[in-house]
Structure formats: C-alpha cells, structure tokens
Amino acid sequence: MSPDIVVVGAGVIGAACAEALSASGLKVTVLDRAGIAGGTTAAGEGNVLVSDKAPGPELELARASRRRWPDLLAALREELGPTLAEAEWEAKGGLVVATTEEAAAPLAHFAAAQRAVGISADELTPEAAAQLEPHLTRGVTAAVHYPEDAQLQPVLAATTLLAAVRARGGEVRAGTAARGVTRDAAGRVSGVRTDDGTLACRAVVNACGPWAGSFAARAGAPITVLPRRGMILVTGPLPAGTVRRKVYDADYVGAVASSDADLQTSTVVESTRAGTVLIGSSRERVGFDETVRVDVLRELARKAVALFPVLAGVPVMRAYGGFRPYAPDHLPVIGADPRLPGLWHATGHEGAGIGLAAATGRLLADLYTGAVPEVDPEPFRVDRPAVIEGERAA
Structure with a gap:
C-alpha cells in the first residue's frame, strides 16, 4: 500500500515532520540517500535554545519547540519504551x-x-x-x-522520532536517493522518483537540509537554501x-x-x-x-x-x-509550495534545527491536516522573496 506522504530526509527535521504526520493518522515513508541522521543532524551539538534569538518569528517557533520537546519525548517513552526513546534530554540552562x-x-x-x-x-x-x-x-x-535553554543528543532524538513512525506502520528507507517527483494530469505531485523506481504518494516533504535547494530544483520548484x-x-x-x-x-x-x-x-x-x-x-x-x-x-x-x-x-x-541549511533571511522554510500542489518544504533552519524541530514538525502537520497551528506560519512561507528570489539576496 502506498504511503500518504513521503518525507525526503531522515535528519531531525524530517524525522520530526514524519513523527507529527504519523501522529495525525497519516501513513508516512521516510527516504534518505545515506543513513538516518547522518548529515547535518550528526554534526549538531543538540542545542534547544531561546537565548540566541531576538524577538520575532524564529523566537516564537523556538519557544513552541522548547515547550513541546520534553512532552513529546515523554510521550514517546510511554509509547515505545525507554530503550527506543532515549534522547538524553537535559534542561540545564x-x-x-x-x-x-x-x-x-x-x-x-x-x-x-x-x-x-x-x-x-x-x-x-x-x-x-x-x-x-x-x-x-x-x-x-x-x-x-x-x-529555559536545554540540550539533547541529536542522533538519538532523530532515531526516537523515526522509531515512532515505524511503530505506527510507517517505513524508513536509508540508502534510497530521491531524484525528483512525478505529477498527475492535474499537475499535482503523484510520487517520488528514486533509483528503485517511483514511490506513489499524495504529497512529499522536502526536508533535505542544506541539499533542499537541489531537491527543490529537481522537483521543478527551486528555492534558495x-x-x-x-x-x-x-x-x-x-x-x-x-x-x-x-x-x-x-x-x-x-x-x-x-x-x-x-x-x-x-x-x-x-x-x-x-x-x-x-x-x-x-x-x-x-x-x-x-x-x-x-x-x-x-x-x-x-x-x-x-x-x-x-x-x-x-x-x-x-x-x-x-x-x-541557510536561508538568506535567516528564517526556516516551512509549508506548502504554491507553485506545485503536493510539494511541502521543511528546511532552512541553519544551526537551530535541533531546537526548532519539534515545533517545525507540529506546524507542518497542522498545516497539512488543516488544524489550527500554534505558531503563525506566515513568516515561514515558501513564496517569500528571500527564498524564491534569494540568489540576489544571498
């Protein structure tokens, strides 16, 4: 049976999106060309910070994520057991x-x-x-x-989130490169092209981190990351x-x-x-x-x-x-791409991805399912000038 949605990228952002989508009842498949949490996430320090952000949209996303992380990890420990759900959470300030x-x-x-x-x-x-x-x-x-500043172990956090996806009937495929998307007669995303063939789905999330710009270009909807x-x-x-x-x-x-x-x-x-x-x-x-x-x-x-x-x-x-993954205006890119129905993005967090992941996943899932989001999504929209026309600003 085909998944409802495919998340491309098994780092902490992709894992958080996949977990939140699967928690909403969707069947999710996660693809990564390498291994789980092997890119930006593996090179992170695990920071969950509010201290380094000026008042504005990113700080609001950080506050929502700081509230969500401990509750999410506690819920996943209850769901999966302590062996599969250990992320070394430390609220040490x-x-x-x-x-x-x-x-x-x-x-x-x-x-x-x-x-x-x-x-x-x-x-x-x-x-x-x-x-x-x-x-x-x-x-x-x-x-x-x-x-309020905290820390977790980023690779363990990502593997915990993906363990939940698997436990809910989803799939995680390491060593599977996404080469682009397919479209149906109406121009909507109908699948993801991989080296193993096309994986049919209703939507795809571009969570490729610093490689998100490359994947977006191959999908026909370039962004500047x-x-x-x-x-x-x-x-x-x-x-x-x-x-x-x-x-x-x-x-x-x-x-x-x-x-x-x-x-x-x-x-x-x-x-x-x-x-x-x-x-x-x-x-x-x-x-x-x-x-x-x-x-x-x-x-x-x-x-x-x-x-x-x-x-x-x-x-x-x-x-x-x-x-x-750096966006020229220093804000993450989260949400649907209006140029290509069925294409979603979750990228551009630069060095704050670990801390912002929990709220990013929840925001994307809320937008996808039509739920009322906790955080205003407008500042993170895909079709803002810095992202669509960002080469001139970079």
Missing part, C-alpha cells in the same frame, strides 16, 4: 557572557528585549556567573542566565561539573544573524552527558567543501581556553564539521 566592557551594554539590551516578550533572561554579576560556572574566566564583564559550514571540537572526558551548562560569548548572537559568507568564529563551550566538552562555533559559506581547516580549529580552541582557562592542555578527541 544556558549562560551568555560578555568579556569586554563594550559588549556588556549590548548583551543587557538584548536580554531586556527578550524579557519584554516573556523569555526568562536573568542578568547576573560576574561574581554570580562564577558561582554558576566556577571554571569560567574571571574576565567576565556581564552575564545573562537563560534557565545554501550550505553554511561549521566546525566543532570534542575534548576527552572531563570531571563532572567542569562545564555545567551551555556557555557562550555574547558575540555568538551576532554571528548567527550575520549574512556574511566569510569565516566567523564565536566562543561556545558545552558539556555532554558522556563528560566530553563540545567547542564551537564557526560559520562560513564555502559550498560543500569538506576540507578540514586547521586554522579554524586552532581559533576555536584559542577562544575556548580564553573563556574556560581550565581547558588549556585538555586533549582534543576529535573534530568534525557539517553543513547547515
């Missing part, structure tokens, strides 16, 4: 710090704007920040604590409590919002349940160039040691990079 006098006032202003729309953003003295993070540099000039590369360092295991939460320098917010194609680095330090510490972050638009640049890794390490001097001399276990 985040700490944003300024390390220069010039950065202190902008950080306070940003936090005040967030508080005005209901975000918990508690300004701290440097002494109070040191109590939260004893190994933090004493060069802090200002700090803001975000108790570009790869933006990032690198991460992973230390060896450290004693518990060395780094207690996600900590980043205030310049990280500016790097996230920047449209600059050139290399940008900002200091992000975060512990994991395994005891390792993740060090980021970098951003640059270099296409799909996978070259490991030692100068970028050296800069990340230097900045991390400046923020947490205790990291000096700590061995680096590995380094890895990944490509994030």
Whole structure:
C-alpha cells in the first residue's frame, strides 16, 4: 500500500515532520540517500535554545519547540519504551557572557528585549556567573542566565522520532536517493522518483537540509537554501561539573544573524552527558567543501581556553564539521509550495534545527491536516522573496 506522504530526509527535521504526520493518522515513508541522521543532524551539538534569538518569528517557533520537546519525548517513552526513546534530554540552562566592557551594554539590551516578550533572561554579576560556572574566566564583564535553554543528543532524538513512525506502520528507507517527483494530469505531485523506481504518494516533504535547494530544483520548484559550514571540537572526558551548562560569548548572537559568507568564529563551550566538552562555533559559506581547516580549529580552541582557562592542555578527541541549511533571511522554510500542489518544504533552519524541530514538525502537520497551528506560519512561507528570489539576496 502506498504511503500518504513521503518525507525526503531522515535528519531531525524530517524525522520530526514524519513523527507529527504519523501522529495525525497519516501513513508516512521516510527516504534518505545515506543513513538516518547522518548529515547535518550528526554534526549538531543538540542545542534547544531561546537565548540566541531576538524577538520575532524564529523566537516564537523556538519557544513552541522548547515547550513541546520534553512532552513529546515523554510521550514517546510511554509509547515505545525507554530503550527506543532515549534522547538524553537535559534542561540545564544556558549562560551568555560578555568579556569586554563594550559588549556588556549590548548583551543587557538584548536580554531586556527578550524579557519584554516573556523569555526568562536573568542578568547576573560576574561574581554570580562564577558561582554558576566556577571554571569560567574571571574576565567576565556581564552575564545573562537563560534557565529555559536545554540540550539533547541529536542522533538519538532523530532515531526516537523515526522509531515512532515505524511503530505506527510507517517505513524508513536509508540508502534510497530521491531524484525528483512525478505529477498527475492535474499537475499535482503523484510520487517520488528514486533509483528503485517511483514511490506513489499524495504529497512529499522536502526536508533535505542544506541539499533542499537541489531537491527543490529537481522537483521543478527551486528555492534558495545554501550550505553554511561549521566546525566543532570534542575534548576527552572531563570531571563532572567542569562545564555545567551551555556557555557562550555574547558575540555568538551576532554571528548567527550575520549574512556574511566569510569565516566567523564565536566562543561556545558545552558539556555532554558522556563528560566530553563540545567547542564551537564557526560559520562560513564555502559550498560543500569538506576540507578540514586547521586554522579554524586552532581559533576555536584559542577562544575556548580564553573563556574556560581550565581547558588549556585538555586533549582534543576529535573534530568534525557539517553543513547547515541557510536561508538568506535567516528564517526556516516551512509549508506548502504554491507553485506545485503536493510539494511541502521543511528546511532552512541553519544551526537551530535541533531546537526548532519539534515545533517545525507540529506546524507542518497542522498545516497539512488543516488544524489550527500554534505558531503563525506566515513568516515561514515558501513564496517569500528571500527564498524564491534569494540568489540576489544571498
């Protein structure tokens, strides 16, 4: 029996869409040209953040996702059992710090704007920040604590979501590349072309991450979603409590919002349940160039040691990079494509996909089924100029 809908992409965004659609009673098949969660999701840190988003549509999507993630994971544990539904959810909070006098006032202003729309953003003295993070540099000039920030293990989250899809009668096919779509006599999507033949369906969701632009073009409805590369360092295991939460320098917010194609680095330090510490972050638009640049890794390490001097001399276990799906106006693309009935998109989340996934899946499923969405879908529509005509803005 053919599925109702095919989701192309088995990363966390595709998995969240597939889970939400299957929870709505639809039969879903997920396709991925490689393996489950093997692309952008595997290269993520697992951030579920509100701290790095200015008031506006993305912050509203982030708030909805932050509310949804713990409830969704708890429900899936009940449905699937703890073995299949473990995503290492940690509601540990985040700490944003300024390390220069010039950065202190902008950080306070940003936090005040967030508080005005209901975000918990508690300004701290440097002494109070040191109590939260004893190994933090004493060069802090200002700090803001975000108790709502959280973390999960992104690959485990994606596999949990896909396990639910399978349990509800859906299918997940790894190693199956989607080559485009077929259309019926009325011009609607009627199937997905793969190397194994055409898979009939009523609709297809383009959740291909940084490759979403390529798939959309093959489907005949191009969108502008570009790869933006990032690198991460992973230390060896450290004693518990060395780094207690996600900590980043205030310049990280500016790097996230920047449209600059050139290399940008900002200091992000975060512990994991395994005891390792993740060090980021970098951003640059270099296409799909996978070259490991030692100068970028050296800069990340230097900045991390400046923020947490205790990291000096700590061995680096590995380094890895990944490509994030970047839309020129820095907003995700979520919803139906008006140019091709039956084609839907869920992409463009850049480095926030892990955190935004739960709400993205729910929003897309609500739009598909005609339910009233929790989040206003208008800012994420496909036919906005930056996405349809984005090459000029990129």
